[in-house]
Amino acid sequence: MQEDEQVQKDGTQEEQQLEQVRQILLKQKLEQTKSEIQSESRAAVAQVLTEALHDRDSADGSVQKVLQPMVAKSVERSIKKQRQDFVDYLYPLVGSLVRKAVAVFFTDFIEKTNDIIENSFTFKGLKWRINAWRSGISFSEYVASQTFLFRVEQVLLIHKETGNLLHSLAASTTDTQDADLVSAMLGAINDFVADSFQSPTQESGEQHLGQIKTDDFTLFIRQAPQVILVAAVTGNMSRTGLEQLQFTLEEIQRIYFNELQSYAGDAKPFDSTSGLLQDCLLAEEKAEIDDKNKRPWYGWITLGLLFVVLAWYLYGWWVTHQVVSKIEDLNPPPGIVIQSLSSSGRYQVELSSLRDPIAPETYTWLAENNINTDFIRLKEVVFLSVDKRVIAQKVTQTISDYPTLRFDIEAMTLGGELPISEFQSMTSKLNQIPGQKLLQIDTSQVVLLNNQIDLSQSQAVNEQLFVTLVGEISTVQITFESGESGLGEDQSANLDKVGELYLKVEALATRLNRSANLVIVGASDSTGESAYNQRLSRQRALVVREALVERGLKPEHVFSVGVGEIDLPGDIKSTRKVLFNVMFAELNN
Template identity: 40%
Template sequence: MTSSQESQIKSSDEQQMEKIRQLVLGEDAHVVKQALRENARELVREVFSEALHDREKQDGSVNKVLSPLVEKSVETSVANHSEQFVGYLYPLVGSLVRKSVTAFITELLEKTNALLENSFTVKGLKWRFEARRAQVSFSQYVASQTFSFRVEQVFLIHRETGLLLNSMSQSVDLGADADMVSSMLTAINDFVADSFKPNADASEQQLDVVRTDDFTLLVKQGPKAIIVAAVTGNMPQRIANQLQVTLEEIHKLYDQDLTEFDGDALVFENTENQLRDCLIAELKPEAKQKKKPYMAWFIILLMITGLGYLSVIRWQTDQLKTDIEKIDLEPGIIITDIEVEGLRTIKLKVLRDPYAPSIADWLKSKDISQHNISVTESAYLSLESEVVKSKVAGTLQNYPGIKLQWTASQPIFTGSLGIADKLQLQDELSRIVGLGFTPNWLDDISTASNQNNAADDPAIIRAILDLNIAKIDKMSVSFDKGQSELSPSALNKLIDMRDQFVEVIKIAEQQKLSIGLVIMGASDTVGSVSFNKVLSQKRADNVKLKLQELGIDENRLNAIGLGVIDLKTTDEGARKVLFNVVYFDAS
């Protein structure tokens, strides 16, 4: 049998087998497909986990495919059910925080130590000089001296369009110009393909390796995508092998996406898991030796010591400030401002009555050093009882013959003084703000002519006389509308008037002066002029009669009615009796 006959018989058999398949399986094997579709869940259920295990064991692609899906699923679930996840994760947070802090401190120590070694050691200074001379960044030079090789960046490029699909880099800075690098590589590759002769198998020339002074570009071509790796150092073969494995894996997983690519690279975001496997690095033998970060520990210990010292100083200053603020409780002292300036200096601003304790004495009594305290004082008059009592006691230092006792807030004076000294004491006490002095407080002080130390000085006596006359001239007695009768308050004022005038008479007699008191009645504008004239005179006469009853000689008193005085600056108007002391030389 010839070969042609054999081929005819074989062809006939194949045709018959094809007809049998169509009868058994149906057109396009739809019978088998239908059977598989109906039992797909049972069939997959039996082999699903084993198939995933075998595929993961074979090439590790299952984890790379599922990781992005799981991440997105978890992200969506956390966004929609955040409160539930907080409850789930709460028991783990403490442990996670402790581990994270430990890892952070360890990493910080290692980085700090590396930075110190590379910056402040002889080797670090030498590397800086070499990097400047080579016109490269210090970090790049350190990497070249530390690593035998390192894949700095990986690009995934669509072969047909030359567009960048994704990229991964060792640092963020290197990934900034990924699109520009991708475009340049595509342009260079097209130039090589168009400008040089085809290979022996009629395929186009393609770039495999591009070398520069700083790094090497390793290019792996695929039917639909290209992977390019930027490598520093001496590139081993295993980098090329890893790129080839990654490229094949991406073609398997994203074959349809690569075929239907329309410029949207969003679908290739999940290729980070595959591209990250290409970021391979290997330290030089001397760099692998792990050094203990003594210098980093020393710097950190120094920083902690400094911070601790500053904290102690600040705490001491705050305590000192708290102690100084207690001065505000002292009578006659008010803190207006207190603040800490710098680390130790305290600036204190106070209002202090002259009779209050001095700031320096108070600080000394509290064993507080004034070295770092700046005090600014402003004077004011305090009405606190303790300060008023101190003023009274200070006034009595010039009068050793007078004793003082306090009943509640009123002083009781006893002792003996000359007339001039008694008048001088009366004047000084009347000037103390907040005391509310009245002359009858000195009634228990007896007068002795032989103790009048100032009686022989006419100038002093005349000054005291003028002072007391001025006080009488300022006194007045008020009346109700249309009334001339004295009120109880008016009677009390007239008693004070009598006491003041008696003292003036005594002093005037020593100076041989004839003294008198003019009593002037006045009225407001209510009523007729004639009525008000009579009313004002009657008011003056009533005051004169009352002073006569209180012991003043009638010959020293002169009552006149002034009539209407229109004073709109007071609510009481001019319904008053005014006084004026007059004196003449009797010699």
């Protein structure tokens, strides 16, 4: 029994060993076979990869749908992990690209500008226009014929069996031909040639056009089993260009084989042939003898003129802006008010202002502040300013006609000596100054000369003089100490002035047929009892009346009255005084 079990155990071990040997051998064989298959498959896939991707993407668009998110995610992950590296990599590249783009733009702009000028405004350009007109072709076509050895103007891709246009591409969008019409005409011409010039030994359809030449261009026709490629060329097509046409045609036939086989009139699948057809739009310029020495002088000159004009315009704008800024920073003198200030263009400034006649001229004021007034258009309106500074200037100007007078602008007081007739004239002039009452000029210090009054003056002059003297009397005040009614020695001059003025008023009143009376009003402050203050104010008025009667005033024309205490805010000393007022009435004839 034990021997059987031992034998069975040995047999099992042998089978396991054989299985291990078998797996080792088979695994090596499988890996070798797999390697060979992968190598052959790689070569096979490499040969059809482009066509396979194109076919699958044309069928359901799945290639782009799969690759696009994969590429996007891959780029996104790379940028997130190596963001700074990407910045370092792209920074010099972007700067270089920007500089290169700017340089290419300016170079291309100058060259194009130079070409436009040479072809349009030079003697050669005018000559070409005349020749184009004589030849009955457009100027652009003639320029192309004179500039290029050859240029492919348009390429057409035509389905061979049906003659339908599959796709077309033109070098210029301005002078393109109707592609469908050209395709139909070529099909008809090709069929005509095949039917008319076929030899008996040739099979039907073997005759094909290879080239059609006209006065303006040449059609080069290349055919493949299922598609025709046509190129409209001006000039003489080079061998390189013909080889490119043939190569492009073969590529289209190979890549779009399935689409051409299943073509049923829908040309949309062939829209993607633009990249291949673009390679056929070749052009080769004529070599010039002095090409190495050629410089785009016209372009540089035009660009230089543009910069000069731009600099001239910007300079004018800058100067105008500077003038406006300087005027805005100035403080106008008294009597000038700026209403509006603006620039209406280059070297054009609009200035609206108000000016008092006594103020300096606006242009003079601007010139004194180093402002160019040549291009300032001024709209000035005359007005009468009530600015105290302007009124003071007018008062000073008026008083300057009287050398014996002094005017203190700070204290607003007028002093000196003046004949009474001139004083009346000066007062009349001052009253005509708008707003002069705002200054409250004190004329009490003016000494009036010439006691005798010339009564031969006109009625209007006497009237004005009468009013002036009455006003002068009302400005005189006699002050007292608190509780006192006696006159001080310093009040004698004021009493003399009142007496002198009133005597002149009486003389003028007689001339004007009036009666005049002098009223003396006494007052006191609010300290003490009211009854005592009433008696004190009356006593002060009586004392002044007696002093004036002693100076020659008629007692019957001088009246005194006491008004008692006057309670005013501020300094109570201002209420301890005697005031004067002249009351007059017209007499009946």
